[in-house]
Amino acid sequence: MLKGADDVVMEQEDSASQHGEITSWDINDIKLPQDVRQIDWFQEWPDSYIKRIYSSEDKNAQKHHSSWAMRNTNNHNSRILKKSCLGVVVCGNDCSTLDGRKIYLRPAICDKARQNNSVRKCCPNCNGPLQLLSCRGHGGYPVTNFWRHEGQFIFFQSKGAHDHPRPETKIEAEARRSVQKAQTAFSPSYPRLKRIQETESLTGAMPTQKALPLLLSKPDAYMLPANFRGYLSKSSREPMLDSCCGRPPYPGAAGEDGGSGEASTWSRSPAFGRTPSAGRPGRGPAIPLCAAPSPQHCAHPGTQHVPPVTKSSHHPFRPSAGPFGDESCEENPPLAHSSSGLPLPPYPAPEGSPCPRASGAPHHRPFWAPARGSGGEGGEGGCCMGLSHCNDDTAFNLYPLW
DNA sequence: CGCTGCGGGTTTT
């Protein structure tokens, strides 16, 4: 049954996404279509059951990038690269920054790195323990992404809908890391303090507003992924990465949950009815991370719908992405937030259509979102969104700040 | 140091 639901979603996605051309193929097919008429734009936040065909020249596609924290998974098939989602690291205290944003850090891809991070990191905002919110968007298991190179195309297929907020992007995480490193170097003795300071800058005191947006997201505005909805409530989360500060979550901080003490908030209730069958695989340990700020991306509405083949230049995502970004449509159920990324590109209107920009509410934009009126939300159209879009400028300019 | 890809191996369904 659960499966049925997924299938349905999938079908819908298919037709919606490749509008016009029906994506009849499956990543596991012996032969994939080579008469592709339209290539898709690279999507940094692919979600739900989608399929995409990128140009083999698309740098991001070549690197199998994703803004979600995806780790390689051995599927014993050298022709198809499989990656599974690691989820997102959240504050165990469910704290919010001064401007009401939540902290969503990117879990390290490498197991070892995750452990390291956990040891000395804590919430950049409240200094509390961090908790790994694992992804269970695919029948109780992490969302999986598949990549396959065939001829001049790179086929991409994702299975499952992320049931957690978006983590910071790779660029952001890297920036954060370097900043921390630098700071640590300066004052080894008071790392904690420093961190606090950093946090402050992050949360509010930052000079550049753009900069901040990074890891925080506004609760109100932030929409969770389709599956995500039920989540925040109590916790059943993963272990919690504490480690750091040892400090137990503040009592009050947690808010509602009275007790559990642990990370209160996040729990994933079965978001739709589709809960995994039974148990969730007990997944591993959580990983702690903590970090500091990072640059954000903002994309400027490029508007142009350039050909898919991005020539991207140097940066990770920027190229292709365009205006889209947010898949904001979370309002729609599962497929909703699909990546609707592309607003209106020349291509198929991706799932975009499905998303009527829901209310005026800003979509959920992760941390960076400008959360503030003005440009930010307003546009769904676009402005800020995913990483790709960000220009280097933006991103890089920020770095210095940290 | 961390990301990424590969591939052997195990466990569960």
Next chain:
DNA sequence: AAAACCCGCAGCG
């Protein structure tokens, strides 16, 4: 057999 996952190794930036 398929899928999820663990682990180590190697290349790369």
